[in-house]
Amino acid sequence: MVGPMSRSDVVRAIGLTRSSVGGLVGDLTQHGFVREERAESDGSPGRPSPVVVPESEMNTVLAVEVLVDTVSVALIGLGGEVLDVSRRRRAVGDPSPQRTVGSVADMAAKMIARLDRRARLFQVGCAVTGLVRHDDNRVILAPNLGWADVPFSEMLAERLDLAVPVLVRNDGDMGALAEVRRGVAKGLDNVVYVSGEVGIGGGVVIDGQLMTGRVGFGGEIGHTIVNPDGRSCLCGAIGCWETEIGEDALIRRLVGVEVVDHVDRSAVLESARADAAAGDAAMLAAYAAHGRWVGLGLASLINVFNPDAIVLGGFLAPGFPFMSAAINAELDRRALATVREGTVVRASGLEAGAPLLGAGELAWDGVLADPVAAVEQRRTA
Amino acid sequence: MVGPMSRSDVVRAIGLTRSSVGGLVGDLTQHGFVREERAESDGSPGRPSPVVVPESEMNTVLAVEVLVDTVSVALIGLGGEVLDVSRRRRAVGDPSPQRTVGSVADMAAKMIARLDRRARLFQVGCAVTGLVRHDDNRVILAPNLGWADVPFSEMLAERLDLAVPVLVRNDGDMGALAEVRRGVAKGLDNVVYVSGEVGIGGGVVIDGQLMTGRVGFGGEIGHTIVNPDGRSCLCGAIGCWETEIGEDALIRRLVGVEVVDHVDRSAVLESARADAAAGDAAMLAAYAAHGRWVGLGLASLINVFNPDAIVLGGFLAPGFPFMSAAINAELDRRALATVREGTVVRASGLEAGAPLLGAGELAWDGVLADPVAAVEQRRTA
Numbered sequence: 102m103v104g105p106m107s108r109s110d111v112v113r114a115i116g117l118t119r120s121s122v123g124g125l126v127g128d129l130t131q132h133g134f135v136r137e138e139r140a141e142s143d144g145s146p147g148r149p150s151p152v153v154v155p156e157s158e159m160n161t162v163l164a165v166e167v168l169v170d171t172v173s174v175a176l177i178g179l180g181g182e183v184l185d186v187s188r189r190r191r192a193v194g195d196p197s198p199q200r201t202v203g204s205v206a207d208m209a210a211k212m213i214a215r216l217d218r219r220a221r222l223f224q225v226g227c228a229v230t231g232l233v234r235h236d237d238n239r240v241i242l243a244p245n246l247g248w249a250d251v252p253f254s255e256m257l258a259e260r261l262d263l264a265v266p267v268l269v270r271n272d273g274d275m276g277a278l279a280e281v282r283r284g285v286a287k288g289l290d291n292v293v294y295v296s297g298e299v300g301i302g303g304g305v306v307i308d309g310q311l312m313t314g315r316v317g318f319g320g321e322i323g324h325t326i327v328n329p330d331g332r333s334c335l336c337g338a339i340g341c342w343e344t345e346i347g348e349d350a351l352i353r354r355l356v357g358v359e360v361v362d363h364v365d366r367s368a369v370l371e372s373a374r375a376d377a378a379a380g381d382a383a384m385l386a387a388y389a390a391h392g393r394w395v396g397l398g399l400a401s402l403i404n405v406f407n408p409d410a411i412v413l414g415g416f417l418a419p420g421f422p423f424m425s426a427a428i429n430a431e432l433d434r435r436a437l438a439t440v441r442e443g444t445v446v447r448a449s450g451l452e453a454g455a456p457l458l459g460a461g462e463l464a465w466d467g468v469l470a471d472p473v474a475a476v477e478q479r480r481t482a
Numbered sequence: 483m484v485g486p487m488s489r490s491d492v493v494r495a496i497g498l499t500r501s502s503v504g505g506l507v508g509d510l511t512q513h514g515f516v517r518e519e520r521a522e523s524d525g526s527p528g529r530p531s532p533v534v535v536p537e538s539e540m541n542t543v544l545a546v547e548v549l550v551d552t553v554s555v556a557l558i559g560l561g562g563e564v565l566d567v568s569r570r571r572r573a574v575g576d577p578s579p580q581r582t583v584g585s586v587a588d589m590a591a592k593m594i595a596r597l598d599r600r601a602r603l604f605q606v607g608c609a610v611t612g613l614v615r616h617d618d619n620r621v622i623l624a625p626n627l628g629w630a631d632v633p634f635s636e637m638l639a640e641r642l643d644l645a646v647p648v649l650v651r652n653d654g655d656m657g658a659l660a661e662v663r664r665g666v667a668k669g670l671d672n673v674v675y676v677s678g679e680v681g682i683g684g685g686v687v688i689d690g691q692l693m694t695g696r697v698g699f700g701g702e703i704g705h706t707i708v709n710p711d712g713r714s715c716l717c718g719a720i721g722c723w724e725t726e727i728g729e730d731a732l733i734r735r736l737v738g739v740e741v742v743d744h745v746d747r748s749a750v751l752e753s754a755r756a757d758a759a760a761g762d763a764a765m766l767a768a769y770a771a772h773g774r775w776v777g778l779g780l781a782s783l784i785n786v787f788n789p790d791a792i793v794l795g796g797f798l799a800p801g802f803p804f805m806s807a808a809i810n811a812e813l814d815r816r817a818l819a820t821v822r823e824g825t826v827v828r829a830s831g832l833e834a835g836a837p838l839l840g841a842g843e844l845a846w847d848g849v850l851a852d853p854v855a856a857v858e859q860r861r862t863a
Contacts, residue, residue: 232818232820232821241820242818242820290696291695291700307688307693308691308693308694310689312688312689312787313689314688314789314821315671315789315790315825316788316824317788318788318818318820318821319672319786319787319788320786320788321785321786321788321818321821322785324782324818325706325782325785325786326708326779326782326816327707327708328710329708329709329778336818337815338781338815338816338817339815339816397707397710398707400707400719401705401706404702404703404705404706405686405700405701405702405706405786406693406700407694407695407696407697407698407699407700407702408695408696409696434718434719434720435707435720436719437613437623437702437705437717438718439613439622439623440613440695440699440702443696443697444696
């Protein structure tokens with residue numbers, strides 16, 4: 102959904118008849134999702150059509166993002182407005198599910214306290230950096246968090262005690278959803294999102310739908326083998342793309358050593374980008390070397406998915422300007438020219454974080470599929 | 483569609499009401515797609531329900547398969563029955579589009595001459611081993627055939643002169659379609675078909691739908707980089723999966739040299755399989771080495787697609803028994819265990835050839851989407 106529209110605009114935009122739209126707007130007004138306001142006359146003859154305005158601040162969902170270094174929470178109003186957002190760096194060495202749920206609940210409680218007393222919160226959507234089973238919202242495996250078979254949805258629902266559904270999905274999938282809804286891939290049907298967190302994940306949109314696979318594990322593009330004689334990966338395999346383009350690999354190329362503490366890692370990356378922007382040859386060479394491995398993997402993804410766009414997210418986005426030449430050179434060498442022709446490679450530009458915004462989209466999808474039922478469900482909960 | 487069914491069975495199978503099914507059966511009978519026959523009494527009380535029998539031999543489509551070594555044509559009757567099939571080895575060194583179209587037309591003419599005079603032929607479906615653009619059915623690139631931008635649909639339509647639509651698709655995509663409709667992946671929703679022709683192609687079914695990508699080029703899994711310092715690929719890249727698991731690589735592993743002539747290649751493969759089956763250690767070792775590279779690529783596909791099944795087709799199918807242990811060992815090492823758990827790896831068992839049967843499915847899909855319109859179209863053509 103978007104901002105205020107007149108009924109006539111709604112009729113044009115969704116192709117239903119004026120009386121159907123009138124009925125729907127009536128329902129949504131009655132249930133408190135929108136209000137109609139008198140429009141300013143635009144000078145054309147006749148009474149101006151009233152404007153339908155989403156009641157953003159009165160209708161909200163909670164979006165949660167659990168990555169390796171950070172935990173984030175946002176309140177997203179109807180129409181996609183980010184009403185409130187909060188991000189915490191994790192304590193080093195304790196990404197336990199209990200601590201994570203505690204942080205989320207704490208941030209959420211503060212936000213909810215700031216909401217209007219009559220505002221409604223319908224659902225919680227979570228993006229977690231791990232393999233998530235869709236039918237029960239469990240995090241089955243999250244190697245970079247050290248989690249295995251965590252009932253994250255249940256734990257968070259109990260702690261939040263809001264009596265609303267808590268959906269959990271993979272962070273890469275939610276990143277892809279955000280990019281096709283409101284990011285640099287907006288409106289495109291076939292999109293690969295490369296999620297650069299500490300490790301590499303991904304999400305794939307095919308013909309406008311998120312690819313989930315059999316149980317929800319689809320899109321683990323970071324764990325494709327690109328270098329069979331390469332480094333060991335946290336997943337247990339050797340030579341995964343993640344071992345060549347993950348954050349560890351980038352930092353190693355930039356400063357020649359491993360850096361464990363994530364505050365230090367952020368500082369290393371920030372200063373490397375500043376140096377690269379100032380023309381530092383060593384930093385530019387390191388980014389180019391990284392870009393070659395990024396490009397090598399993207400070539401395979403282009404040949405497999407024939408996408409409209411590939412979006413680089415997470416830590417790969419701010420480094421993109423220094424890698425794009427190397428990426429393109431590698432695509433020249435390795436992708437089928439005729440397949441590559443129509444594919445654009447872009448850096449994510451979603452400041453609040455693509456997975457967080459995608460989690461909000463996910464939650465709103467559940468509500469908007471049947472808004473009246475969502476209201477009834479809240480009453481009976 | 484399947485074989486004879488009573489109206490009651492049809493009602494149960496498709497969930498419509500008895501009167502809707504009656505109306506549909508009436509339409510299909512009137513237009514010559516099915517006939518109703520009196521059933522034998524099954525001993526239960528009351529008049530036996532008449533049996534609806536597809537008029538297979540009176541309603542046909544033409545399926546065409548263009549691979550590197552062979553060109554095949556089949557007449558497929560309503561219900562999927564293969565009424566007639568013919569396969570030719572190509573002349574070495576001349577896979578030109580003109581010669582190919584000539585062969586197809588020649589085989590088709592002989593089959594059509596054997597049909598009942600009143601039989602109808604509705605559509606032509608073609609599976610071609612190359613990149614096919616869906617909107618105009620052109621073969622944009624077929625490196626193993628030496629084709630570039632060939633208007634195969636137009637050429638074949640003109641030569642056949644049947645005044646029916648000629649659809650062209652990628653052979654791997656059609657193989658995947660055949661496997662989920664009538665092969666070892668029948669009824670599964672998420673399937674990767676690995677097409678082992680001379681090169682390696684593929685087709686991917688996601689949530690029951692063929693993945694096509696932006697213009698139809700999706701599924702080129704043979705051109706994913708698995709060995710960045712490996713061999714040059716016909717596509718221009720270095721280290722594609724095709725260079726490690728294509729037919730050339732297998733033959734090199736089996737006999738230590740390149741074999742150009744495709745009759746000789748068939749003979750080499752057949753004798754290697756016989757030797758392997760008899761326990762020849764060198765042949766078994768060669769198949770195991772090949773299987774390791776097959777498994778390495780499959781591990782990536784499992785992590786990316788989280789499929790129900792992977793089906794190995796073409797020359798990979800008969801060699802599968804000698805490779806499966808090595809494939810499994812590699813999946814143990816390289817696939818995410820929790821993702822791999824639910825995925826089965828199988829060899830294609832479709833004797834007529836998965837791409838050929840898939841081309842028939844494609845053609846029938848077009849007809850069955852609106853059978854009455856298909857009849858009208860024939861009348862006005």
